[in-house]
Amino acid sequence: MKAYNIKAKSFSALNEFDKAEKILDENKIRATAIHDQNGLAGCFYLLGSIYSDKGLYLKSKELLLKSIIIRSEIGDELGLGAGYSFLGSTYAYLGDYMQGIEYIQKSITLREKNNDKRGLANSYLSLYKIYIDIGESDKALESELKSLDICREINDLQCVSGRLTNLGEIYQDKGDYQKALTYHFLALAISKQVNIKNRIAEVHENIAKNYNYTKRYADAIKHLDSCLQIRKLIGDEEGQVSARLVLSQINYNQQQLKDAIENGTRALNAGLMLNLPYLIKDAHQLLSNSYDKLNNTDKALYHYKQYIVLRDSLYNIDKTKEIVRKELEFNFNKKEELQKLEVAKKLAETDAESRKQKMIILFTVFGILILTALLIFGIYQYRLKLSSEKKLQYLNSDLNLKNYQLLEKSDIIELQHSTIHQKNKEITDSIRYAQKIQTAMMPLKHEFASYFKDSFVLFEPKDIISGDFFWITEKNDKIIFATGDCTGHGVPGGFMSMLGVSLLNEIINEHDLTEPALILSRLRKKVITALRQKGLSGEQQDGMDMTICVIDKTNLTLQYAAANHSFYLIRKNESGYLMEEYKGDKQPVGIFGSDLKPFKQYKVELKKDDVVYTMTDGYADQFGGPKGKKFKYKQLKEMLLSIQDHNLTDQEEIIKQRFTNWKGQLEQVDDVTIIGIRV
Numbered sequence: 001m002k003a004y005n006i007k008a009k010s011f012s013a014l015n016e017f018d019k020a021e022k023i024l025d026e027n028k029i030r031a032t033a034i035h036d037q038n039g040l041a042g043c044f045y046l047l048g049s050i051y052s053d054k055g056l057y058l059k060s061k062e063l064l065l066k067s068i069i070i071r072s073e074i075g076d077e078l079g080l081g082a083g084y085s086f087l088g089s090t091y092a093y094l095g096d097y098m099q100g101i102e103y104i105q106k107s108i109t110l111r112e113k114n115n116d117k118r119g120l121a122n123s124y125l126s127l128y129k130i131y132i133d134i135g136e137s138d139k140a141l142e143s144e145l146k147s148l149d150i151c152r153e154i155n156d157l158q159c160v161s162g163r164l165t166n167l168g169e170i171y172q173d174k175g176d177y178q179k180a181l182t183y184h185f186l187a188l189a190i191s192k193q194v195n196i197k198n199r200i201a202e203v204h205e206n207i208a209k210n211y212n213y214t215k216r217y218a219d220a221i222k223h224l225d226s227c228l229q230i231r232k233l234i235g236d237e238e239g240q241v242s243a244r245l246v247l248s249q250i251n252y253n254q255q256q257l258k259d260a261i262e263n264g265t266r267a268l269n270a271g272l273m274l275n276l277p278y279l280i281k282d283a284h285q286l287l288s289n290s291y292d293k294l295n296n297t298d299k300a301l302y303h304y305k306q307y308i309v310l311r312d313s314l315y316n317i318d319k320t321k322e323i324v325r326k327e328l329e330f331n332f333n334k335k336e337e338l339q340k341l342e343v344a345k346k347l348a349e350t351d352a353e354s355r356k357q358k359m360i361i362l363f364t365v366f367g368i369l370i371l372t373a374l375l376i377f378g379i380y381q382y383r384l385k386l387s388s389e390k391k392l393q394y395l396n397s398d399l400n401l402k403n404y405q406l407l408e409k410s411d412i413i414e415l416q417h418s419t420i421h422q423k424n425k426e427i428t429d430s431i432r433y434a435q436k437i438q439t440a441m442m443p444l445k446h447e448f449a450s451y452f453k454d455s456f457v458l459f460e461p462k463d464i465i466s467g468d469f470f471w472i473t474e475k476n477d478k479i480i481f482a483t484g485d486c487t488g489h490g491v492p493g494g495f496m497s498m499l500g501v502s503l504l505n506e507i508i509n510e511h512d513l514t515e516p517a518l519i520l521s522r523l524r525k526k527v528i529t530a531l532r533q534k535g536l537s538g539e540q541q542d543g544m545d546m547t548i549c550v551i552d553k554t555n556l557t558l559q560y561a562a563a564n565h566s567f568y569l570i571r572k573n574e575s576g577y578l579m580e581e582y583k584g585d586k587q588p589v590g591i592f593g594s595d596l597k598p599f600k601q602y603k604v605e606l607k608k609d610d611v612v613y614t615m616t617d618g619y620a621d622q623f624g625g626p627k628g629k630k631f632k633y634k635q636l637k638e639m640l641l642s643i644q645d646h647n648l649t650d651q652e653e654i655i656k657q658r659f660t661n662w663k664g665q666l667e668q669v670d671d672v673t674i675i676g677i678r679v
Contacts, residue, residue: 001031001039008046017050024050041070041079048086057093064090078119081110085123092130100130121150121159128166141170152512161190165203172210179598181210182517198239201230205243212250220250241270241279248286260290281310441501443472451479454678456652460618460659461671467493468616468671471504475514479551483565483675485616486544487590493671499530500544500589516548516561517601524563524589524596531590543590547614553679556606561599563589567614568637570644571607577644579637610679611648613640618672619655624662631662648676 004027011020024043031040048063064087071079088103104127111120124147131140144166151159168183184207191199204227211220224247231239244267251260268283288303445457457470472481482504486496503526504519513519527543545564551557560567562584569580585599620633639658643651655674 001027001034001036001042004030005039005042005046009049012046012050012053015053017054020050021047037070037074038076038079041067041074041076041083044070045079045083045086048090052086052090052093057090061087061090061094077110077114078116081107081114081116081119081123083107084110085119085126089126089129092133097130097134101127104130117150117154118156118159121147121154121156121163124150125162125166132166132170137170137173141167144170155512157190157194158196161187161194161196161199164190165199165206168203168206172206172213176598177210177214178600179517181207182515182601184210186515197230197234198236201227201234201236201239201243204230205239205246208243208246208250212246212253215253217250217254221247224250237270238274238276241267241274241276244270245279245283245286248283252286252290255293257290257294261287261294264290277310281307284310441498442469448472448481448675448677451481452677452679454648456648456674456676458652458655458672458674460656460668460673462618462668465494465497466671466673467497468618468673469497469501470673470675471501473508475508475512477552477554478514479553480508480514480516480519480548481551481614481675481677482546482548483567483614483616483673484544484546484589485565485618485671485673496544499527500546503527503530514550515601516550516559517599519548520546520561520563520589520599524599527590543588543592545616546589547584549612549614551606551612551677551679556608556679558604558606558612559601560584560604561601563587563599565614565616567612568640569604569606570611570613570640572609572644577641579641581637606679608679611644611676612679613674613676615674616671618668618670619659619674621670622659622663622666622672623669624664624666628666631659648678651676 004023008020008023008027011017011023024047028040028043031037031043044063044067048060048067051057051060051063064083068080068083068087071077071083084103084107088100088107090100091097091103092100104123107123107126108120110116111123124143128140128143128147131137131143144163148160148163148167151163164183164187168180168187170180171177171183172180184203188200188203188207191203204223208220208224208227211217211223224243227243228240228247230236231243244263248260248263248267251257251263264283264287268280268287271280271283284303284307288300288307291297291300291303445459448455448457451472451474459466459468459470461468467486469484469486470482471484472479474480484497484500486493486500500523503523507513507519507522507526513522523546524543547562547565547567548560549567550559552559558569560582562582564584564586566581566583569582571578571580582602582604585597587597587599615636620631620636622631623629624631639655643654646654659672
């Protein structure tokens with residue numbers, strides 16, 4: 001039964017529907033004879049898939065419902081998850097978007113419950129398609145990001161390439177062309193790796209559109225040529241029409257009106273043959289504009305009229321979608337909350353151990369804060385009580401005021417001093433224990449040497465525990481390291497730094513992310529959630545500044561994203577040493593007003609023996625020197641350039657000694673972290 005169903009599915013994937021149907025019809029008889037309900041449900045499901053591919057959605061719905069009834073009777077929750085997802089998509093094709101979303105939500109609930117990761121990714125993809133179809137781009141983006149996380153978690157590159165492609169299209173529609181381009185090229189690289197030709201062509205077209213919008217026409221045409229070649233090779237006629245229309249739009253933007261008309265006409269004729277109404281509409285509009293610029297009013301008017309007819313006929317479809325959008329605003333949030341409640345128990349069980357570890361750390365630090373406050377209050381109360389008791393005792397004994405005052409100034413103060421000293425020791429011991437926790441969570445300094453033979457980490461907390469932190473790991477043959485500076489120092493800063501390290505472990509190690517901008521964006525979201533920040537006026541703006549670098553030592557490249565940070569790269573050339581400063585975004589990892597912008601990602605080409613320095617602001621902000629002024633970044637740059645003939649181990653000692661000399665007898669004003677690595 002299973003083998004025949006798989007064979008039928010394979011024929012269906014090759015568009016040989018008749019062969020697939022014949023096998024499945026025979027398999028239904030076979031399944032009935034041996035009472036194989038699971039196999040029979042599979043037959044109905046695959047037949048529903050075939051009719052959907054044929055565009056016969058009512059018949060598809062009928063068959064899928066038969067499959068779901070059987071799956072319910074035999075308690076096959078995995079099969080039900082697949083059936084509900086497909087049925088939801090089918091209802092959407094029939095124009096019943098609300099019913100479609102409801103079935104997909106059922107699918108998500110079941111697949112969450114049964115830890116069906118691959119199926120869950122597909123359910124979120126189905127949800128994304130509905131949201132895109134009705135113009136809900138923000139909800140589509142949310143669904144596709146969830147799907148991408150799952151695809152990466154299960155290491156399904158085909159799935160990852162599809163999600164990246166869709167995310168690029170969403171950001172392009174939103175007008176964020178730089179972010180869209182980042183996703184496009186990620187999708188292109190992975191699609192080539194797994195050799196998905198139709199998707200490679202699709203991404204080339206998306207890149208061409210992006211370059212057309214940003215007026216990089218030569219680059220746009222180059223990618224469009226690649227797209228057309230692949231689509232001709234695989235026989236994708238609809239794709240060729242779409243690409244030809246994009247080429248016509250590029251011609252028009254370049255004022256190459258004859259070429260625009262030629263390519264637009266070819267796209268129009270092919271679109272008419274294949275009955276592609278949206279592409280036909282766009283072709284008429286472009287041809288009308290082109291003829292109008294050539295003062296050919298007759299043809300311009302003809303194509304304009306055709307465009308208007310199609311636009312009006314398609315308007316009813318778009319209007320229906322608008323009505324659905326309004327219904328969604330009213331109804332869907334309730335359904336989503338119910339779905340979240342239903343899966344909460346399962347999520348709680350699977351995440352319990354991870355949360356337990358995080359909560360131990362967070363409550364340890366938070367407990368120290370509470371303990372400190374309680375001890376101070378207790379000491380104050382103790383002093384009041386002891387003072388009152390002594391006063392009462394000696395006043396009742398008819399001692400004179402002078403003797404009482406002498407006793408208060410000697411015995412009571414001595415006793416209070418002893419008590420405060422003991423409590424202070426207990427508080428310090430607790431904070432030192434918190435320091436051990438922080439040290440255990442962060443990598444050891446010498447771990448950098450396992451990734452970079454010549455490196456150093458200068459880490460000088462202002463207090464016992466630090467608001468600065470550093471972090472390093474290796475993923476997919478790339479070295480990822482971070483330098484962070486949290487709001488505050490001491491116990492509050494230590495609390496934030498441990499939160500930052502914990503979240504980086506979760507984001508990078510558990511979700512397998514290696515794109516610096518995505519890591520920062522995900523980290524910001526989790527920090528805001530953890531601190532329950534709302535962006536309200538007067539709210540404490542806690543967060544962290546950070547640099548994240550991803551180094552590919554094989555290809556000698558560095559990708560980075562930074563929040564309120566910059567870093568330096570020093571390279572040796574014929575005339576000596578040259579320093580470049582690379583800056584990030586002027587926004588923190590945390591709440592920053594109401595307008596949270598995406599973090600930007602940059603790429604730097606490296607050369608062997610380049611030295612990279614990342615740092616927090618503590619060193620440059622330190623007061624000292626003969627006039628008690630700040631050290632400042634200018635002096636820091638000059639110092640780094642002056643010590644390039646030393647290895648990095650020696651550089652650390654020089655930098656540390658210079659800091660000590662500069663500070664002198666003044667108090668250290670902030671935590672200090674500088675990391676140096678040689679490529």
